[in-house]
Amino acid sequence: MKCIEVKTDPSYNVWIGSALTSQIGKLLYPIASGHRVAMITDMYVDPLYGEEVTAAIEDYGIEVQSFPIMVEEKTKNLSTVETLLRKLTQENYSKDDVILDVGGGMISDVAGMTAALFLSGIRVVHMPSTLLAMTDAAIGGKAELNLPEGKGIVGTVYQPELVVADIDMLATLPEHEIRSGMGEIMKYAVLEDSGLYNKLLNHPARTDLNDLENIIWQCAQIKAHIVEDDPAGFGNRGLVRLGHTAGQAIEAATDYSILHGEAVGLGMLVMAYGTGNRKTGDKIKALLEKYDLPTTIEWPDREIISAALFKGVEDRNYEGTYSIVVPEAIGHCVRKKVSARELTLILKKGLVAIKHGKNQSGKRHSLRSFRRARS
Ligand SMILES: NC(=O)c1ccc[n+]([C@@H]2O[C@H](COP(=O)([O-])OP(=O)(O)OC[C@H]3O[C@@H](n4cnc5c(N)ncnc54)[C@H](O)[C@@H]3O)[C@@H](O)[C@H]2O)c1
Numbered sequence: 001m002k003c004i005e006v007k008t009d010p011s012y013n014v015w016i017g018s019a020l021t022s023q024i025g026k027l028l029y030p031i032a033s034g035h036r037v038a039m040i041t042d043m044y045v046d047p048l049y050g051e052e053v054t055a056a057i058e059d060y061g062i063e064v065q066s067f068p069i070m071v072e073e074k075t076k077n078l079s080t081v082e083t084l085l086r087k088l089t090q091e092n093y094s095k096d097d098v099i100l101d102v103g104g105g106m107i108s109d110v111a112g113m114t115a116a117l118f119l120s121g122i123r124v125v126h127m128p129s130t131l132l133a134m135t136d137a138a139i140g141g142k143a144e145l146n147l148p149e150g151k152g153i154v155g156t157v158y159q160p161e162l163v164v165a166d167i168d169m170l171a172t173l174p175e176h177e178i179r180s181g182m183g184e185i186m187k188y189a190v191l192e193d194s195g196l197y198n199k200l201l202n203h204p205a206r207t208d209l210n211d212l213e214n215i216i217w218q219c220a221q222i223k224a225h226i227v228e229d230d231p232a233g234f235g236n237r238g239l240v241r242l243g244h245t246a247g248q249a250i251e252a253a254t255d256y257s258i259l260h261g262e263a264v265g266l267g268m269l270v271m272a273y274g275t276g277n278r279k280t281g282d283k284i285k286a287l288l289e290k291y292d293l294p295t296t297i298e299w300p301d302r303e304i305i306s307a308a309l310f311k312g313v314e315d316r317n318y319e320g321t322y323s324i325v326v327p328e329a330i331g332h333c334v335r336k337k338v339s340a341r342e343l344t345l346i347l348k349k350g351l352v353a354i355k356h357g358k359n360q361s362g363k364r365h366s367l368r369s370f371r372r373a374r375s
Pocket of ligand 1: 042043044045048073076103104105106107109129130131132133136137138139140142143144169170171172173174177180260261
């Protein structure tokens with residue numbers, strides 16, 4: 001078991017390890033003793049872990065009530081949050097009570113926003129159940145929702161009291177969701193750490209849970225350092241958007257038919273090739289291929305570019321420029337401001353490059369064939 005202290009204001013601990021579900025009551029006790037816990041969880045995760053989490057909390061004499069919800073990108077919105085706010089109100093939750101969310105990044109986004117808004121803010125504890133949420137979404141306090149106009153437009157930064165990542169939960173996570181999580185892990189390898197890049201590259205592709213514990217811990221540390229320096233996201237926190245300018249555009253253009261981590265992987269590749277960093281692009285591609293993530297996409301470029309320009313509100317600056325993160329080398333990424341015209345050219349060049357790419361087996365590795373292989 002490992003623990004990282006995230007030194008934001010307020011600071012909090014992130015626990016990463018095995019068999020932590022059985023300890024959730026003990027870990028929650030200092031926060032929730034004498035109060036009620038509203039457990040916001042995923043419809044699919046609830047039958048897997050709801051009972052065990054509830055029993056472990058009740059063992060410590062804390063009342064817990066489950067609120068299972070169904071969330072996907074199209075419903076990760078204010079309407080879902082409003083439904084939860086109304087339920088908490090109807091059930092007489094008060095300012096001293098605690099929200100515990102158990103699920104992936106969708107759940108931590110929705111529950112984080114609900115916690116930030118209910119009675120002007122109640123305490124929240126994240127219990128991430130996906131690889132992506134353990135390495136990224138549950139750390140740093142960002143809670144983001146979508147609008148029909150684009151992804152992640154409604155957001156807040158609201159730090160949790162505690163994060164508890166029980167890696168045993170990954171045993172039930174479908175293989176394609178593990179791959180999606182690997183996409184976000186690769187972002188940290190490219191962003192900060194050539195050691196992590198080499199470790200992932202030289203590692204057997206099938207990672208066991210013990211290996212994942214170390215990898216999650218390494219990524220969580222990188223994210224913690226970034227958010228400690230810039231909790232609100234006006235400066236270097238922007239680096240965690242590596243792969244997101246093109247990635248989120250691909251998600252939006254394809255109507256979210258691609259998983260977030262897959263999109264981030266493709267987004268890094270497009271940005272590397274589009275900005276002329278071919279060697280880095282080849283290195284990113286080697287890693288994506290190794291973990292069976294898509295390296296090309298059969299979708300009209302103009303739809304992706306249009307989504308980046310018009311739906312990429314997070315990257316847009318007041319003077320009409322866009323902030324992008326350029327992977328110049330593994331472990332060396334820089335933020336740059338570009339005009340709409342420059343961004344268009346970068347994306348066009350990057351998308352053309354990945355369409356002409358072939359994977360190591362010589363076959364085109366497209367989103368379409370990837371999705372077929374998954375089903
Ligand atoms: N706010 C942030 O800082 C931040 C950062 C990164 C990503 N995100 C957001 O996170 C979302 C993606 O998160 P995600 O990849 O965790 O997806 P997710 O929350 O949709 O979960 C993926 C799927 O796995 C299932 N699942 C979850 N845990 C499981 C388990 N242990 N066993 C079996 N099935 C399980 C869920 O039911 C779901 O179908 C995106 O919306 C993305 O924008 C937010």
